[in-house]
Amino acid sequence: MGKRTTIGDVASAAGVSVATVSRVLNGGAVREDTAARVLAAVTSLEYTPNALTRSIFSGRSTTIGVVIRDLSSPFYLDLMRGIDEVASANDSLVMFANSYRLPDREVAHVRTMDEQRVRGLIVTTGEPADSRTRGMTANGTPCVVVARTVADPPPGLHSVSLDNVAAGRLMAGHLAACGRSAVGVVRSGQRQSQVERTAGLGAGLVDAGLPSPAVVEAATEEEVPTAVAGLLEGRPDAVVCMTGRLTVATYQALTAAGRAVPEDVAFLTMDEFTWAAALGITVVAQPSYDMGRQAASLVVEAPAEPVRRVFAPTLVARRSCGE
Amino acid sequence: MGKRTTIGDVASAAGVSVATVSRVLNGGAVREDTAARVLAAVTSLEYTPNALTRSIFSGRSTTIGVVIRDLSSPFYLDLMRGIDEVASANDSLVMFANSYRLPDREVAHVRTMDEQRVRGLIVTTGEPADSRTRGMTANGTPCVVVARTVADPPPGLHSVSLDNVAAGRLMAGHLAACGRSAVGVVRSGQRQSQVERTAGLGAGLVDAGLPSPAVVEAATEEEVPTAVAGLLEGRPDAVVCMTGRLTVATYQALTAAGRAVPEDVAFLTMDEFTWAAALGITVVAQPSYDMGRQAASLVVEAPAEPVRRVFAPTLVARRSCGE
DNA sequence: TTGAAAGCGCTAACAA
DNA sequence: TTGTTAGCGCTTTCAA
Numbered sequence: 001m002g003k004r005t006t007i008g009d010v011a012s013a014a015g016v017s018v019a020t021v022s023r024v025l026n027g028g029a030v031r032e033d034t035a036a037r038v039l040a041a042v043t044s045l046e047y048t049p050n051a052l053t054r055s056i057f058s059g060r061s062t063t064i065g066v067v068i069r070d071l072s073s074p075f076y077l078d079l080m081r082g083i084d085e086v087a088s089a090n091d092s093l094v095m096f097a098n099s100y101r102l103p104d105r106e107v108a109h110v111r112t113m114d115e116q117r118v119r120g121l122i123v124t125t126g127e128p129a130d131s132r133t134r135g136m137t138a139n140g141t142p143c144v145v146v147a148r149t150v151a152d153p154p155p156g157l158h159s160v161s162l163d164n165v166a167a168g169r170l171m172a173g174h175l176a177a178c179g180r181s182a183v184g185v186v187r188s189g190q191r192q193s194q195v196e197r198t199a200g201l202g203a204g205l206v207d208a209g210l211p212s213p214a215v216v217e218a219a220t221e222e223e224v225p226t227a228v229a230g231l232l233e234g235r236p237d238a239v240v241c242m243t244g245r246l247t248v249a250t251y252q253a254l255t256a257a258g259r260a261v262p263e264d265v266a267f268l269t270m271d272e273f274t275w276a277a278a279l280g281i282t283v284v285a286q287p288s289y290d291m292g293r294q295a296a297s298l299v300v301e302a303p304a305e306p307v308r309r310v311f312a313p314t315l316v317a318r319r320s321c322g323e
Numbered sequence: 324m325g326k327r328t329t330i331g332d333v334a335s336a337a338g339v340s341v342a343t344v345s346r347v348l349n350g351g352a353v354r355e356d357t358a359a360r361v362l363a364a365v366t367s368l369e370y371t372p373n374a375l376t377r378s379i380f381s382g383r384s385t386t387i388g389v390v391i392r393d394l395s396s397p398f399y400l401d402l403m404r405g406i407d408e409v410a411s412a413n414d415s416l417v418m419f420a421n422s423y424r425l426p427d428r429e430v431a432h433v434r435t436m437d438e439q440r441v442r443g444l445i446v447t448t449g450e451p452a453d454s455r456t457r458g459m460t461a462n463g464t465p466c467v468v469v470a471r472t473v474a475d476p477p478p479g480l481h482s483v484s485l486d487n488v489a490a491g492r493l494m495a496g497h498l499a500a501c502g503r504s505a506v507g508v509v510r511s512g513q514r515q516s517q518v519e520r521t522a523g524l525g526a527g528l529v530d531a532g533l534p535s536p537a538v539v540e541a542a543t544e545e546e547v548p549t550a551v552a553g554l555l556e557g558r559p560d561a562v563v564c565m566t567g568r569l570t571v572a573t574y575q576a577l578t579a580a581g582r583a584v585p586e587d588v589a590f591l592t593m594d595e596f597t598w599a600a601a602l603g604i605t606v607v608a609q610p611s612y613d614m615g616r617q618a619a620s621l622v623v624e625a626p627a628e629p630v631r632r633v634f635a636p637t638l639v640a641r642r643s644c645g646e
Numbered sequence: 647t648t649g650a651a652a653g654c655g656c657t658a659a660c661a662a
Numbered sequence: 663t664t665g666t667t668a669g670c671g672c673t674t675t676c677a678a
Contacts, residue, residue, distance in 0.1 A: 020663085034663080048437050093432075252600075339649085342648075372671090
């Protein structure tokens with residue numbers, strides 16, 4: 001497997017100095033026939049420049065780091081695609097790590113990204129990683145926190161998130177319009193986003209003269225059946241799922257309990273997903289792809305002032321809430 | 324944003340040479356109190372080693388490159404998770420790029436991965452990228468082709484794939500057992516894997532004394548309704564979808580055409596997916612997560628001889644084929 | 647146990 | 663237009 005061909009090999013093959021080779025590769029002033037000789041050598045030697053050594057210079061790679069909590073969630077998946085799209089368009093690669101919602105992994109991954117001297121970092125992590133992220137921005141690495149806002153961000157630390165209160169209100173409005181009144185909520189925990197959505201839902205319901213929703217929590221899919229059973233005891237005519245991750249489990253718990261959707265109970269959930277249209281499930285969608293694009297753009301453009309971009313949710317009405 | 328702290332800064336702060344700092348960081352022989360002084364300096368200066376400069380030495384980064392055709396497909400998603408899992412366990416990061424099934428992008432991305440001097444490369448690309456991949460193995464970069472086999476692989480070029488013929492036979496056996504006889508196939512094109520699955524299905528059907536399946540092709544979801552309509556003219560009692568990517572569209576085309584599953588027509592598709600259990604859809608599953616782990620392991624272990632790992636498919640029988 | 651010094655492959659002044 | 667010469671931040675001989 002020998003040594004790889006270096007810029008020096010190309011230089012000797014073309015009978016020029018390494019500086020000249022570097023120039024033709026990066027677009028400096030070179031005489032045409034010299035350039036041709038160099039290019040010929042590059043081709044015949046199959047020379048592939050070393051991006052690592054290159055970035056040693058700028059002190060920074062061209063790679064965008066992404067630490068995702070859960071790749072299997074439709075939201076994060078589309079987010080990732082949006083990021084990848086912008087990265088590709090800017091000749092950047094995406095360096096990726098999945099944290100599986102484990103704080104320790106999040107912190108470790110963010111550190112590794114820092115070691116890799118990523119051009120910028122996009123994280124969907126929780127607070128534990130924040131101190132390192134702040135440190136990175138101090139070193140000139142733009143960071144973007146997704147699906148969460150950061151209190152008192154330093155220059156270079158941005159956020160891209162959803163207007164979660166609006167999402168909750170959208171749900172309340174639709175449910176009220178569909179003539180539902182006893183609303184039950186399933187959520188996975190106390191994450192900022194879900195708490196805000198629940199608050200928005202509650203406020204919207206009150207505005208419509210309806211009672212506040214009952215709330216149950218299920219951290220994992222396994223806990224959903226029990227949680228939903230608890231909810232059902234209150235005889236709700238609508239069940240709302242506050243996170244796309246629990247959509248299947250919640251829907252399944254409903255039908256397994258013998259409740260027909262939407263006849264017995266309306267069903268409304270977060271985040272658009274592949275089967276939603278086919279199943280006629282109404283959702284409040286996040287523009288996740290655009291959010292990914294925006295996050296990556298913030299990395300690429302690296303504005304000095306902290307940017308806080310809040311996206312509006314959309315209601316995609318289908319059959320699952322009746323009417 | 325000033326210059327970043329370097330190993331030199333740590334050295335002066337601790338009153339030692341850079342060599343000593345390097346030693347305590349990489350585990351050389353250092354006196355205990357010296358090491359302690361260095362570590363203290365590392366902490367107080369918040370020194371984060373530069374992985375880029377580090378890998379300039381080995382001529383190789385610790386990153387595993389992955390070029391995926393389509394992140395939104397359940398197969399590739401799980402594959403990705405398996406890869407990420409093994410990478411993390413080996414302190415490697417995953418450098419990722421989505422090619423959206425565009426050959427040009429595939430080739431470009433593979434090239435970029437080579438420039439990044441990835442430790443190894445996992446690709447789900449088509450043939451156009453093969454020549455570069457071969458070149459990379461010649462330079463000592465292990466490469467793994469997923470979901471496809473490579474003819475006459477050089478040392479270091481491995482493949483991880485499914486036994487597609489067996490998958491097709493599994494389908495035939497199940498369909499026959501469910502009393503179906505007129506089988507129609509939807510596939511997205513002439514990709515090796517789908518052709519083999521179709522061949523396996525045909526062979527299995529013949530073995531069961533049944534007629535060969537009718538086959539239609541739909542490159543995209545948009546083309547599915549027309550394709551399925553064509554299939555339906557032949558009055559099949561079973562429709563098989565050869566790629567997970569078209570599952571939703573095919574299923575939806577069937578119900579939109581007024582065919583009840585499984586009463587009017589059995590439905591069978593490739594790849595396990597989140598909603599399959601809830602919807603009672605029978606699938607032939609690939610062990611995609613394990614395939615991802617295997618691919619990443621091949622990169623990490625880098626055997627010299629080309630390894631060709633073929634995984635067995637599994638039938639997950641549910642309600643969609645009757646019986 | 648430590649430090650000085652020579653690179654790793656490349657870019658960017660500065661000369662020629 | 664080209665070559666020479668410093669480095670970039672780090673690891674690794676080789677001496678001390």
